[in-house]
Each structure stands twice: as structure tokens, then as C-alpha cells.
Amino acid sequence: MFDRLRKKWKLNSNFQVVIILFVFSITGSAALYVRKAVFDLAGITDATSLWxxxxxxxxxxxxxxxVLFLLFASLLGQFRFAWEFEKKTFSRFIPKKK
Structure with a gap:
């Protein structure tokens, strides 16, 4: 599994893959803590409409x-990967010129 990700992401080692997977996991958890804080500040409850x-x-x-993905990746020495990953992700939302 690690070899496939290492080749796909053009990384140097399986250890780098582990670090990046760790970054993805802590970023997801941290983003949910941010959501909880914002919802608490906004007074959103279970009774609030889904709309x-x-x-x-x-x-x-x-x-x-x-933002958290870039921050955590930077702290763990993987900023270059994170920055390229972000650019690739956002390029999918920009319409291509014909």
C-alpha cells in the first residue's frame, strides 16, 4: 500500500507516506474541532434547521x-507536498480555457 502511494505522490520514502497520512488524519480531526467551536459560538443546536x-x-x-492541512504539514516538514496537493485540488475547480 505504501509503495503505491509513494509512487503516486512522488515521495522519497514510505516514512514520508506515513507522515502525510498522519497529517491528513490530524487535519480532519482538528477541522471538526473548529466546526464545533464555530457552531457553539453561533448557537447552532441539534434543533437548528439543516438549511x-x-x-x-x-x-x-x-x-x-x-489551512490546517498546510499548517500541520509545515510543522511536520511536508509543506512542499501539501502546497502541491492544494494547488492540484483547487485546479480541479477552475474551468479550463478552450
Whole structure:
């Protein structure tokens, strides 16, 4: 499994793959803590309509995840990978010129 990811992501070692997988996992957990804090500050409860919760969830979690991903990757020495991964991810949302 690690060899396939190492080749796909053009990494130097399986250890680097482990570090990056760790970054993905802590980023996801941290983004959910940010969501909880924002929902608590906004007074969102279980009784709040999904029409309010879902857009707020998207507006909160997506940017928080991106920033936290870069932050954690940087702290663990993987900024270059994270930056290239972010650019590739966001390039999919930009329409191609014909």
C-alpha cells in the first residue's frame, strides 16, 4: 500500500507516506474541532434547521481543513507536498480555457 502511494505522490520514502497520512488524519480531526467551536459560538443546536447547519458546516470546515492541512504539514516538514496537493485540488475547480 505504501509503495503505491509513494509512487503516486512522488515521495522519497514510505516514512514520508506515513507522515502525510498522519497529517491528513490530524487535519480532519482538528477541522471538526473548529466546526464545533464555530457552531457553539453561533448557537447552532441539534434543533437548528439543516438549511442553516449544512451551509455553515461547508463554509466552516472546507477553509479550516485547507489551512490546517498546510499548517500541520509545515510543522511536520511536508509543506512542499501539501502546497502541491492544494494547488492540484483547487485546479480541479477552475474551468479550463478552450
Amino acid at each position: 442553516i447547519k449544512v451551509p455553515l458546516y461547508i463554509v466552516t470546515v472546507v477553509p479550516a481543513y485547507q
